Amino acid sequence: MASHSESIIREPLITGKNITYAQITNDVLRPVENMPGKAWWIGFSVASLGACLWVFAVSYTFWYGIGSWGLNKTVGWAWDITGFVWWVGIGHAGTLISAILLLFRQNWRNSINRSAEAMTIFAVICAATYVVSHMGRPWLAYWPLPLPNQFGSIWVNFNSPLVWDVFAISTYFSVSLVFWYTGLLPDLATIRDRATGIRRKIYSVLSFGWTGSVKTWQRFETVCLILAGISTPLVLSVHTIVSMDFATSLEPGWHTTIFPPYFVAGAIFSGFAMVQTLLLVTRKVLGLENYITMFHIEAMNKIILLTGSIVGVAYLTEFFIAYYSGGEYEQYTFLNRFIGPYWWAGCMMYGCNVLMTQLMWFKKIRTNIPISWVLSIVVNIGMWFERFVIIVTSLHRDFIPSSWVMFYPTWVDVSVFVGSIGLFFTMFLLFIRVLPSIAMAEVKLILKSSSEQAKKKLIDGGHLEPEQVEYYKESLTSFDSVDITDYQKR
Amino acid sequence: MSSTKYILGLFADPDEMMNGIDTLQKNSVPIYDVYTPMPIHGIERKLGIKDSRLGYAAFMFGCLGGTTIFSMAYYMLVQDWPMNIGGKPAFAIPDFIPITFEWTVLFTAFGMTLTFFYATHLFPGRTPRVMDLRATDDRFVIAIDAKGNIPHEDITNLLKEAGAVEVKHNDRKYVSYE
Numbered sequence: 001m002a003s004h005s006e007s008i009i010r011e012p013l014i015t016g017k018n019i020t021y022a023q024i025t026n027d028v029l030r031p032v033e034n035m036p037g038k039a040w041w042i043g044f045s046v047a048s049l050g051a052c053l054w055v056f057a058v059s060y061t062f063w064y065g066i067g068s069w070g071l072n073k074t075v076g077w078a079w080d081i082t083g084f085v086w087w088v089g090i091g092h093a094g095t096l097i098s099a100i101l102l103l104f105r106q107n108w109r110n111s112i113n114r115s116a117e118a119m120t121i122f123a124v125i126c127a128a129t130y131v132v133s134h135m136g137r138p139w140l141a142y143w144p145l146p147l148p149n150q151f152g153s154i155w156v157n158f159n160s161p162l163v164w165d166v167f168a169i170s171t172y173f174s175v176s177l178v179f180w181y182t183g184l185l186p187d188l189a190t191i192r193d194r195a196t197g198i199r200r201k202i203y204s205v206l207s208f209g210w211t212g213s214v215k216t217w218q219r220f221e222t223v224c225l226i227l228a229g230i231s232t233p234l235v236l237s238v239h240t241i242v243s244m245d246f247a248t249s250l251e252p253g254w255h256t257t258i259f260p261p262y263f264v265a266g267a268i269f270s271g272f273a274m275v276q277t278l279l280l281v282t283r284k285v286l287g288l289e290n291y292i293t294m295f296h297i298e299a300m301n302k303i304i305l306l307t308g309s310i311v312g313v314a315y316l317t318e319f320f321i322a323y324y325s326g327g328e329y330e331q332y333t334f335l336n337r338f339i340g341p342y343w344w345a346g347c348m349m350y351g352c353n354v355l356m357t358q359l360m361w362f363k364k365i366r367t368n369i370p371i372s373w374v375l376s377i378v379v380n381i382g383m384w385f386e387r388f389v390i391i392v393t394s395l396h397r398d399f400i401p402s403s404w405v406m407f408y409p410t411w412v413d414v415s416v417f418v419g420s421i422g423l424f425f426t427m428f429l430l431f432i433r434v435l436p437s438i439a440m441a442e443v444k445l446i447l448k449s450s451s452e453q454a455k456k457k458l459i460d461g462g463h464l465e466p467e468q469v470e471y472y473k474e475s476l477t478s479f480d481s482v483d484i485t486d487y488q489k490r
Numbered sequence: 491m492s493s494t495k496y497i498l499g500l501f502a503d504p505d506e507m508m509n510g511i512d513t514l515q516k517n518s519v520p521i522y523d524v525y526t527p528m529p530i531h532g533i534e535r536k537l538g539i540k541d542s543r544l545g546y547a548a549f550m551f552g553c554l555g556g557t558t559i560f561s562m563a564y565y566m567l568v569q570d571w572p573m574n575i576g577g578k579p580a581f582a583i584p585d586f587i588p589i590t591f592e593w594t595v596l597f598t599a600f601g602m603t604l605t606f607f608y609a610t611h612l613f614p615g616r617t618p619r620v621m622d623l624r625a626t627d628d629r630f631v632i633a634i635d636a637k638g639n640i641p642h643e644d645i646t647n648l649l650k651e652a653g654a655v656e657v658k659h660n661d662r663k664y665v666s667y668e
Binding site: 020021022025146154155156157158159163164167168171174175178179182185186189190192193194204205206207208209210211212213214215216217218219220221222223226227230231233234237241440441442444445448 | 502504505523524525526527528529530533534537539541542544545548552562563566567570571573575582585586588589591592593595596598599600602603606607609610611612613614615616617618619620621623624625626627628
């Protein structure tokens with residue numbers, strides 16, 4: 001029931017004084033229904049320059065071949081696969097928020113799931129571009145598909161993790177897209193019913209004729225629940241299979257049985273950091289502080305702390321197992337991360353991912369927006385270096401010392417990577433401009449139970465334990481969108 | 491004879507709308523449909539709408555997807571072109587698990603969602619059949635077929651008593667047609 005009142009000790013998920021259903025629609029649709037501000041244009045210009053760089057660098061790769069990258073005989077996989085794993089990992093938070101938190105009935109997901117899912121889709125697009133561009137002959141990109149062919153009717157090898165990866169990533173992308181778009185339908189209908197002229201026609205086509213009748217909502221909820229149920233194992237399987245690209249090989253530093261859970265934790269870790277990076281800016285620029293509150297920021301920081309610590313334990317386990325295995329090549333690979341020529345990359349990996357995130361134990365840091373934002377970027381720098389260390393540092397000193405080399409990226413390597421970040425932000429900025437960045441229907445659902453005004457009414461009505469009310473008021477002091485003086489008067 | 495086709499009770503609050511449904515049902519006024527900007531749990535029970543059977547469809551599509559890819563892998567790697575990879579068996583069931591899982595999920599997601607769209611008549615370009623434009627924004631709308639439900643004044647009063655902020659007597663079924 002919509003009128004169910006929640007325990008007072010839970011922090012509010014919607015702040016602000018007179019928030020009505022109409023107010024939610026107006027606030028969320030402001031960037032969609034009005035011309036964008038200066039901040040958006042500046043961001044969009046910079047991001048689209050990055051996207052242009054990406055187009056140029058990828059075209060250059062296609063024209064001149066993979067030889068334009070810095071790969072050599074020993075290091076045959078470097079920035080491309082690093083970028084791929086990094087982007088796929090970032091994508092994982094969106095599905096975690098939309099699927100796993102839905103199954104656990106975490107209402108705070110309602111105001112961040114839309115943009116996190118959008119982020120998932122854009123990140124997987126960025127990842128997929130690496131897959132295609134590293135093929136060298138991208139016009140043959142259909143070869144990993146099990147199609148009947150004229151080359152001696154040989155089929156793809158279903159024993160290969162790379163083929164599993166093709167299936168996993170394509171399923172992940174398309175299922176995420178379906179989940180995201182189905183969730184968008186009610187909100188697209190809201191835009192449609194407020195718009196006029198050509199915009200109305202466009203949103204009318206996009207909203208599939210949504211009406212919001214009882215049966216439609218009932219089926220919609222069934223669909224969302226089942227999609228969440230199947231996306232949960234799906235998201236875990238995707239990074240598991242990505243990790244198997246490495247773990248099933250015979251390369252010291254790669255063939256580790258801990259890789260699947262370690263990669264999944266790392267993926268969620270980096271994904272939440274990217275959600276944090278995007279949303280801390282988005283809430284400010286779009287004025288959504290009442291919907292993406294300090295509770296959301298702190299909850300995400302707690303998940304970053306948890307997953308960062310899991311990643312830390314995985315690192316320690318890796319070192320212990322390398323020591324305990326007694327295999328000298330294995331031991332050397334791990335020692336080489338600290339004493340080899342790539343020691344600085346190892347320091348970035350362990351420092352950014354493990355040491356820096358431990359700061360999140362302090363509530364002052366978790367609830368400090370500028371520090372949280374910086375730390376979220378630090379996490380993603382660390383996670384990029386994690387993949388770089390696993391891939392390049394493991395490869396660059398192989399079994400024969402005569403073939404030991406260093407990897408030097410060319411301008412094309414750098415441009416493809418920097419350009420993919422530009423591509424990502426271009427897509428994200430277009431998204432917040434044309435689609436509602438917060439799932440309005442889902443936020444409206446919790447307005448009567450979990451909003452600050454509903455809780456204030458409960459306090460004003462009395463009948464509550466005074467200690468609980470004090471606890472609640474205390475927790476509100478960290479909220480930047482709450483005027484705490486309203487509570488002190490009494 | 492009035493030209494009213496549908497009577498709409500517009501509520502600003504979901505609980506008052508639920509109250510409205512109860513009041514109408516107590517007075518034996520049949521409800522055509524209810525339009526809300528968000529899912530309201532409990533309406534379907536009040537209106538006697540059966541549970542969705544999409545779960546069964548999802549299960550069937552999942553079974554289909556898993557069977558399809560497993561059969562494909564069996565045909566391709568065991569029947570049609572078995573390869574000798576280090577003398578290992580061609581029918582390597584554990585290696586087929588990841589792809590079988592992925593296609594189970596893929597078929598479930600697409601099959602179920604397309605069934606939902608088909609059953610609910612949702613497709614790109616479908617003309618929206620909207621009775622009130624604010625039903626997707628901030629109004630919870632109870633629609634009553636005017637034909638046979640007279641006197642209309644009584645229905646209006648019932649809705650007003652239940653807390654409707656506005657009652658509309660629409661001459662057209664859908665306002666969204668231009």
